[in-house]
Amino acid sequence: MDSALGASETYEKPMKKIFALILISLSFAGCSRINTGEVGLRVNFDKTVEQSELKPGSFNQTVIGSILKFPIKEIAADVTDLQPLAADNSTMKDFDLTVVYSINPDSVSDLWVNKSRSFHAEASDGEVFLMHSYVQLTARNAVFKVARKYAALGMNDVRGAIETEIMAAMKATLEQEKLSGAILVTQVQVKSIVPSDAVKLSADSLVRAQNENKQKEVEVGTAKLEAERIAALNANAGAIGYMSAMAQMKIAEGIANGKVQTVVIPYDFKGMVNVGKQ
Numbered sequence: 001m002d003s004a005l006g007a008s009e010t011y012e013k014p015m016k017k018i019f020a021l022i023l024i025s026l027s028f029a030g031c032s033r034i035n036t037g038e039v040g041l042r043v044n045f046d047k048t049v050e051q052s053e054l055k056p057g058s059f060n061q062t063v064i065g066s067i068l069k070f071p072i073k074e075i076a077a078d079v080t081d082l083q084p085l086a087a088d089n090s091t092m093k094d095f096d097l098t099v100v101y102s103i104n105p106d107s108v109s110d111l112w113v114n115k116s117r118s119f120h121a122e123a124s125d126g127e128v129f130l131m132h133s134y135v136q137l138t139a140r141n142a143v144f145k146v147a148r149k150y151a152a153l154g155m156n157d158v159r160g161a162i163e164t165e166i167m168a169a170m171k172a173t174l175e176q177e178k179l180s181g182a183i184l185v186t187q188v189q190v191k192s193i194v195p196s197d198a199v200k201l202s203a204d205s206l207v208r209a210q211n212e213n214k215q216k217e218v219e220v221g222t223a224k225l226e227a228e229r230i231a232a233l234n235a236n237a238g239a240i241g242y243m244s245a246m247a248q249m250k251i252a253e254g255i256a257n258g259k260v261q262t263v264v265i266p267y268d269f270k271g272m273v274n275v276g277k278q
Contacts (some may be wrong), residue, residue: 037073039108042066051109056098069090070112070130072103074186077135086146091151097166098138100187103130107182123173131183135170139188142169152195 034040041053043066054067082095102112111130112120121132146165150158167188175182 017241024082028196034067034069034102037071039072039103039105040067041068041070041109041112043068049109050111051113053105053108055105068128069110070103070108070128070228072105072108072130074100075129075132076100077132077139079136079139079143082140082143084144086147086152087149088151088199090152090196092147092155092194094192095143096190096192097139097143098189098191099135099161099185100168100189101131101135102184102186104184111182131179135183135185138170138173139166141173142166152199153217155193155195159190159193162193163190166190172271 027189042050042052042054044050049068075101078096079099080096082097082162083091084095085091102229108130109203115131115134119131121129123129143166146162146169147155149165150162155162167185171180172184174183174185
């Protein structure tokens with residue numbers, strides 16, 4: 001009898017351990033852990049959402065109800081294919097930027113429960129990015145406002161200033177909408193600024209015309225200098241002729257007065273020399 005009881009106890013102990021392990025495994029299987037950089041919200045069995053946020057590192061049961069997880073740190077929102085109007089009334093061909101923002105962990109419940117679902121974005125894997133679409137819309141409006149201050153061809157030269165102004169415009173909008181405490185814009189990166197083809201063609205034509213004008217100015221200057229050179233040569237030729245005539249006249253006077261006995265005659269001399277008697 002005692003041996004039978006001992007065998008029963010020996011059998012029950014490992015079974016209890018196995019049952020305990022099964023319970024532990026089931027309990028972990030029915031839990032959801034909030035990772036770093038996330039905040040969770042509990043959805044009850046009646047689809048209501050609890051107001052308190054679930055902090056990173058916490059384990060939360062999902063046997064009854066479910067857990068929603070939201071990334072809150074360094075969320076990138078791409079805004080592409082914009083065509084804002086520039087200061088010179090030309091339409092940009094392309095304007096792309098990326099906005100990096102974060103969500104205040106204590107505002108997750110309010111944003112999810114009280115804001116329109118169209119303000120959020122859902123990834124292909126089901127992950128929800130709070131206020132992603134709203135941030136994109138805010139960035140879009142800021143781009144159209146800021147781009148109007150700059151000429152199309154000059155935007156790339158002041159890209160840093162444009163990024164700063166877009167961020168300032170977005171923060172002003174968030175302040176007006178009383179969302180500055182919930183959404184923090186940390187960075188604006190302008191990736192592409194492309195003027196319209198017509199503006200680039202006009203600029204190329206202007207540069208070509210300017211180069212042609214400069215070339216013509218050089219040609220006119222060269223011609224002017226050449227004309228001045230010829231005039232100077234002509235003027236000098238007249239002076240030389242005048243001086244030669246004067247010299248010949250002096251020689252003739254000297255001969256006439258008997259003061260000149262010897263005259264050097266050039267080989268091509270065609271005039272007449274009258275030498276008086278000694």
